[in-house]
Amino acid sequence: MTERSTLADRIAVTVRDVPGVSALHAGALGEAVTLLPGRRVPGVRVGDDAVEVHLAVSDSRPVRETADAVRTAVTTLTDLPVTVVVEDLADDVPTA
Incomplete structure (x- = not known):
């Protein structure tokens, strides 16, 4: 496994x-992915000079706080700059 695939998975x-x-959210057109041999890691884009994380967040939690928590968590894994993109809000109410 390469460093890039290990980082994307972590x-x-x-x-x-x-x-x-x-x-995790692959983006409106499926563009927010890390492409690896034989597979993809949707919602995470690891580049040579930055990391992007695309996600759906719960509508019962503050969006900015959730995005900040994601950024903080990811920065413990890499020295690259981290951008967090909220693609969608998820309804926490279960459907019947």
């Missing part, structure tokens, strides 16, 4: 554990 796991994150 970021994905870390972000999913942040309170208020409903899911």
Whole structure:
């Protein structure tokens, strides 16, 4: 496994554990991904000079606080600049 794939996977796991994150989000056109041999890591884009994290957040949590918590969590994994993009709000009310 390459450093890039390991980082993308570690970021994905870390972000999913942040309170208020409903899911990683691949973007409106599926462009927010890290492409790896034989697979993709949706919602995480690891580049040579930056990291982008795209996600859906819970509508019951403050969006800015959730995005800041994601940025803080990801910066513990890399020295690259981290951009967090909130793509969607997820309704926490379960449907029948």
